[in-house]
Amino acid sequence: MRDIFIGLFDKLVGVFVIFLCLGVLVGxxxxxxxxAPNGGLLPALGILIGGSIYAIMVGGMMYLFLGVYHNTKRTAEAIEELAKR
Structure with a gap:
């Protein structure tokens, strides 16, 4: 049951990162x-740069957490295999 939730979370992270990127582009x-007072080239560049950095950092942290889970799972399986020998 835990693997189902982790798999769904993995897919949800992918969808969330795509929505973040689309939001940055739309913004x-x-x-x-x-x-002119509230828009133009300079504010658009600020939103593009700032939003891209934000999307990369949030998405990267989510994928990092998933990577830690998968690495821990593989390490535990490898240790169990060594313990059987």
Whole structure:
């Protein structure tokens, strides 16, 4: 049952990262076409750069946590295999 939840979380992280990237792109487009005091090229670049860094860091941390789980699982399986010898 635990593996089902971990697998679903893995898929959910992928979908979440895609939505983060799409949100950054949409926000950049909206900021670019907004009227001059609140929009333009400079705010759009700020949203693109800041949002991209945010998406990379959040997505990277989620994948890091999943990687730690998978590495721990493989290590435990390897130790059990050595213990059988």
């Amino acid at each position: 950049t487009g909206v900021a670019f076409v907004a009227p």
